[in-house]
Amino acid sequence: MSIKKFKWILFWVVLLGAIYFLWPTFFWYQMSPKDRLKAQQTREKIVGKILNLGLDLQGGIHLVLEIDETKLGKDMNVSDALNRAIEIIRNRVDQFGVSEPFIAKQGEKWIVVQLPGIKDPQTAIDLIGKTALLEFRLVENTGAIEKVATKARELGVQLKDIYDENHQIKKEFAEFIPKDYEVLPGKEEGYFLVTATAQVTGAYLTDAKMKIGGQYNMPYVGIDFNRDGAKLFASVTEANIERRLAIVLDSVVQSAPVIRTRIPDGHAIIEGNFTAEEASGLAIVLRAGALPAPVRIIENRTVGPSLGRDSVKAGFVACLVGLLLVVSYMIFYYRFSGLIADAALLLNMLILLGLMSLFHATLTMPGIAGIILTIGMAVDANVLILERVREELRNGKTVRVAIDLGYEKAFSAILDANVTTLIAAAFLFQFGTGPVKGFAVTLTLGIIVSMYTAIVVTHQIYDSWLAGRQIEQLSI
Amino acid sequence: MIQLFKKTNFDFVGKRKSFFAVSSILILISIFSIFFHKGLNFGIDFTGGTLVQLKFNQLISLGDIRSALLKNGINCELQDFPQQHSVIIRIKKGTDEGIAKKIQQILSTEIQNNPFELERTEYVGPTIGKHLINQAFFALFWSFVGIIVYVAFRFKSGIWGVAGVVALIHDVFITIGLFSVINKEISITVIAALLTLAGYSINDTIVIFDRMRENIRLYRKETLYQLINRSVNETLSRTIITSLTVFLVLLSLFFLGGEVIHDFSLALLFGIVIGSYSTIFVAAPIVYEWEIKKTGSRKL
Numbered sequence: 056m057s058i059k060k061f062k063w064i065l066f067w068v069v070l071l072g073a074i075y076f077l078w079p080t081f082f083w084y085q086m087s088p089k090d091r092l093k094a095q096q097t098r099e100k101i102v103g104k105i106l107n108l109g110l111d112l113q114g115g116i117h118l119v120l121e122i123d124e125t126k127l128g129k130d131m132n133v134s135d136a137l138n139r140a141i142e143i144i145r146n147r148v149d150q151f152g153v154s155e156p157f158i159a160k161q162g163e164k165w166i167v168v169q170l171p172g173i174k175d176p177q178t179a180i181d182l183i184g185k186t187a188l189l190e191f192r193l194v195e196n197t198g199a200i201e202k203v204a205t206k207a208r209e210l211g212v213q214l215k216d217i218y219d220e221n222h223q224i225k226k227e228f229a230e231f232i233p234k235d236y237e238v239l240p241g242k243e244e245g246y247f248l249v250t251a252t253a254q255v256t257g258a259y260l261t262d263a264k265m266k267i268g269g270q271y272n273m274p275y276v277g278i279d280f281n282r283d284g285a286k287l288f289a290s291v292t293e294a295n296i297e298r299r300l301a302i303v304l305d306s307v308v309q310s311a312p313v314i315r316t317r318i319p320d321g322h323a324i325i326e327g328n329f330t331a332e333e334a335s336g337l338a339i340v341l342r343a344g345a346l347p348a349p350v351r352i353i354e355n356r357t358v359g360p361s362l363g364r365d366s367v368k369a370g371f372v373a374c375l376v377g378l379l380l381v382v383s384y385m386i387f388y389y390r391f392s393g394l395i396a397d398a399a400l401l402l403n404m405l406i407l408l409g410l411m412s413l414f415h416a417t418l419t420m421p422g423i424a425g426i427i428l429t430i431g432m433a434v435d436a437n438v439l440i441l442e443r444v445r446e447e448l449r450n451g452k453t454v455r456v457a458i459d460l461g462y463e464k465a466f467s468a469i470l471d472a473n474v475t476t477l478i479a480a481a482f483l484f485q486f487g488t489g490p491v492k493g494f495a496v497t498l499t500l501g502i503i504v505s506m507y508t509a510i511v512v513t514h515q516i517y518d519s520w521l522a523g524r525q526i527e528q529l530s531i
Numbered sequence: 532m533i534q535l536f537k538k539t540n541f542d543f544v545g546k547r548k549s550f551f552a553v554s555s556i557l558i559l560i561s562i563f564s565i566f567f568h569k570g571l572n573f574g575i576d577f578t579g580g581t582l583v584q585l586k587f588n589q590l591i592s593l594g595d596i597r598s599a600l601l602k603n604g605i606n607c608e609l610q611d612f613p614q615q616h617s618v619i620i621r622i623k624k625g626t627d628e629g630i631a632k633k634i635q636q637i638l639s640t641e642i643q644n645n646p647f648e649l650e651r652t653e654y655v656g657p658t659i660g661k662h663l664i665n666q667a668f669f670a671l672f673w674s675f676v677g678i679i680v681y682v683a684f685r686f687k688s689g690i691w692g693v694a695g696v697v698a699l700i701h702d703v704f705i706t707i708g709l710f711s712v713i714n715k716e717i718s719i720t721v722i723a724a725l726l727t728l729a730g731y732s733i734n735d736t737i738v739i740f741d742r743m744r745e746n747i748r749l750y751r752k753e754t755l756y757q758l759i760n761r762s763v764n765e766t767l768s769r770t771i772i773t774s775l776t777v778f779l780v781l782l783s784l785f786f787l788g789g790e791v792i793h794d795f796s797l798a799l800l801f802g803i804v805i806g807s808y809s810t811i812f813v814a815a816p817i818v819y820e821w822e823i824k825k826t827g828s829r830k831l
Contacts, residue, residue: 111791119659162662177632352628353656361586362650362791365615369789376787377780384776388533420791421720427784428727428799431777432734438776439738442769445532468741471685472734475695478677479730483723486670491723498727531532 062515069507070402073409079104080412095154106412107155108171109419109493110356112370114363115171116179119354120144122164126348133164136347141166144183146343151182166350176357178336186305186349187340189257189278191291191323194299194311195236195248202231203238203248214238214246239301241308242327249301249308254291259284263341265334269326274334276325278341285321293317302327304337305349370423377427378404385434389441391530395516396437399508403433406504407497421494429501435472436509439465445531454529458517462510469510473502535771539764544756547816554701554813557805561708569711574718577664579657580623581630584650585638587616591645596620599641605634612790617650628654667722674726675700678733682740690821691740698814699732699806706802720795728802731777735770735810742766743815755822759815767811774807 083091083105095102110117120140127136137160148156148170157169173179206228207214217228217238224232232238237251262279269275280288292300292314301311302325309327329337382400385393407426411418444461452460477499484495520526543550565571575582593609596618600607608621620634631652638647675696682692703725710717742762750758781803785796 119656121656121658351656352654354659355628355631355652355654357649357653358651359649361648362584366789366791369787370792373784373787373789373792377783380779380783381776384779388772420789421723421795424784424788424792424795427780427788428777431780432731432773434776435734435773438769438772442766442772446765449538464745467744468738471682471741472737475678475681475733475737476730478681479674479726479733482670482674482677483726486666486726491719494723494727498730 059515059518062511063519066512066515069406073406076104076409076413077106077405080106080408096152102154103415104412105415106408107415107417108363108367109417109422110169110171110363111358111420112363112367112418113172114358114360115169115173116176116358117354117356118168118180118183118352119161120166120168120184120350121353122166122347123349123351124164128347131347137164137166139347140350143344143346144168147182147339148179150339150343151179153179165353172360178332180352180355182336182340184350184352185340186346187257187337187343188305188345189260189325189341190253190303191255191288192239192249192253192301192303193291193295194301195233195250196298197233199231199233199236200238200246200248203228204246206231215240239303239306239308242310247301247308247311249303253303254300255280255284255287257341257345259287260341260344263338265331265338266324267331269324273326274329274331275327276329276334276338276341278323278325280321280323282321285319288321288323289317289319366420370420370427374423374427374430377430381430381434385437389531392441392444395513396434396441396509398516399437399513400430400433402512403429403501403505403508406508407501410500410504411497416496417493418497419493421491422497425494425497425501429498429505432476433501433505433509436465436469436505437513439468440509440513441531444529448529448531454526455521457529458514458521462514466510469506473506476502534768536768539767540760541764541767542760543763543812544759544816544819547812547820550812550816554705554809557705557708558701561705561711564708564711569714571707571711572714572716574716574721575621575623575653575655575660576719577660577667577717578623579655579660580621581634581655582622582651582653583620583631583634584652585618585620585635585647586650587618587645587647589645590616591618591642593618595642596638599638600634602641603633603637605630605637615790617790628656630654663719667719670722670726671703671729674729678729682733682737686740686744690825691818694814694817694821695733695736695740697817698736698809699729701809701813702732702802702806703729705805706798709801710798715794715797718794720792721798724795724798724802728799728806731799731803732806732809735773735806736814738769739763739766739810739815743818755819759819763811763815770807770810774803777803 079101083101086094122133122137122140124133127133141158141160144166145156145158148158148168153170153173155171157167159167161167168183170179203217204214207217210227217225219225232248235251236248238246238248240246259280260278261281264277265274266277267274296314296316299311299313301308303309309325312326325337382397385396387393389396404426407429440461443465444457447457447460448454480495480499480502484492484499590613593611597609600620605622610619610621611617622630631654635649679692679696682695683689686692706725706728710721739762742765743758746758746762750761753761778800781796781800784792785800788796
């Protein structure tokens with residue numbers, strides 16, 4: 056097979072491949088929003104084949120969480136805790152129902168969570184950030200808390216002030232607090248004196264569900280313990296009948312019901328004046344498990360859907376107008392040769408988008424900027440070549456020779472210029488967070504693709520055009 | 532054949548002192564503005580802080596928003612986009628994660644006749660900001676190193692690599708200087724624009740270096756002075772045409788791309804102009820200046 060034939064086969068493979076990979080994306084954005092949602096929920100195949108819109112274009116949240124090392128268990132290092140936390144957050148997010156979430160470690164103690172297309176950001180943030188450490192602790196029943204309260208009243212301070220900055224009990228209160236007990240705030244009001252260690256924890260949970268009912272027909276969470284948990288729970292309740300058992304979530308007492316009987320079957324309920332949303336959120340985090348340590352939100356970027364829609368529209372218009380300007384300019388300046396350069400440019404766009412669909416890449420606003428910039432820079436290779444061809448024609452070479460010399464001589468400049476740009480793009484990628492990374496990716500792909508379309512494809516078009524023909528004049 | 536330039540024969544090297552003077556003035560203005568006057572207006576990406584962008588139903592006056600927030604003890608910077616009825620509220624430093632919610636609550640109670648929709652909120656903690664500054668410098672620094680090494684390797688001369696990077700630092704620095712002069716905010720996307728500019732600027736310079744490399748082989752009898760002039764003149768039309776096409780698409784991005792991408796395109800628009808200038812008037816003359824210093828001869 057001749058090289059020429061091979062080049063044309065490659066050309067058609069690339070062109071058809073680009074269309075093939077781009078097709079699902081094209082089809083997808085023709086669908087109605089309702090159909091798209093349905094397809095996402097049923098996880099249809101097409102969902103994995105499209106060019107995604109980034110958070111900034113379809114709305115969503117980007118969070119960076121920092122794990123609080125000081126509150127880690129003794130037998131756990133940061134890296135293990137981070138992996139465990141990621142697993143649990145992924146679990147929670149899956150149950151919350153988000154398509155295409157991104158959850159990953161960043162650096163030593165950070166976790167990045169990206170949830171595109173989310174309707175209610177605040178609920179999602181609460182869900183992710185909650186430690187959800189569930190504990191059952193017995194309430195002290197000899198009236199020590201009243202003594203503390205009396206003392207506090209004498210000193211004219213509030214109960215929350217009995218701890219100093221280091222979370223140690225202040226001296227003047229310490230005498231009232233029995234050994235192995237501590238004071239925790241209640242969800243609604245008041246303070247509770249509870250055992251410092253938990254009798255039973257959420258680690259024994261097998262299930263948690265939101266239910267509605269009970270005395271006041273309020274939402275509550277019903278939980279089930281596994282066999283060990285049920286045994287433990289039965290013995291604790293048996294030994295402490297008529298005492299109050301505090302249900303503690305992340306160091307806040309949700310409720311503290313009185314134990315009436317031994318509970319043998321491992322069922323328990325958590326009441327706490329919840330709304331239905333709160334209760335179902337709590338059920339989700341309990342099912343998914345507790346984070347190994349509390350996390351703090353250190354970065355939160357939320358984009359509403361309307362801004363995203365506007366950005367997509369603006370980006371699309373800017374892209375079209377930019378393309379139109381460059382295409383007309385090239386035809387105006389280089390005539391027929393400009394037309395060939397334009398064909399290469401359009402092919403470049405097609406391949407670029409096809410590749411991005413193939414990689415299931417995410418298109419961000421800076422990514423669109425990268426594409427637009429690619430339009431401007433991709434013609435540079437052809438400008439270099441065409442200027443060279445003109446020089447050779449001025450020097451009296453024939454069309455055929457001038458074209459071949461033009462390509463030959465322009466090549467080193469195109470290569471070196473593009474490689475240096477690639478070096479800058481690579482560091483951009485390395486540095487990039489989120490959207491900037493999207494920009495680096497489109498720019499890089501754009502440069503690489505343009506090398507093929509502008510050098511190889513245009514040359515073979517000239518070759519085929521000149522083959523067996525005696526051309527005296529080149530429109531350039 | 533339409534030609535921007537007929538065969539030109541400008542004496543770029545001969546006038547290099549004037550161009551060095553122009554560049555020096557631009558750099559001095561930048562230094563003055565950055566270090567002694569307005570400084571750099573780093574965005575919350577770097578300082579840490581909160582940004583809330585709201586889209587109101589009707590046109591809203593910034594004064595109303597400011598007084599509503601001030602009444603509740605929130606001091607902020609405001610920026611509006613009257614066409615979209617959008618307002619950006621920025622609070623730098625010393626904010627916590629909950630303040631975005633608080634702002635929305637305050638505004639929905641204080642400004643009841645003009646409801647709004649949340650377009651975006653951003654909260655960046657101080658540790659993240661520091662991390663990002665480090666990363667940005669790291670990325671800029673190592674991309675410079677990478678470029679010097681590559682150019683030095685391809686053109687078999689460290690001087691050329693350094694000259695190319697000097698020209699690109701020139702472009703990036705003056706662009707940063709402009710942002711200081713017009714007091715525009717430097718955000719992550721602007722840094723991305725600066726890195727892109729670095730890539731574009733060196734790209735432009737390389738084309739001339741490539742021609743010099745070729746002409747040195749072709750015209751062995753010419754002096755470096757003549758060779759550089761010849762090379763810059765021969766590539767002049769390409770430099771202008773490519774700058775024009777990139778400029779055209781950036782104009783489209785600037786005017787039509789929406790406010791998210793506005794500062795990004797502004798940085799690049801300006802950068803491309805200054806980049807083309809430095810490619811033609813600065814990069815190659817630096818090589819010349821360096822060579823005559825090195826050999827101590829005036830005859831090059």
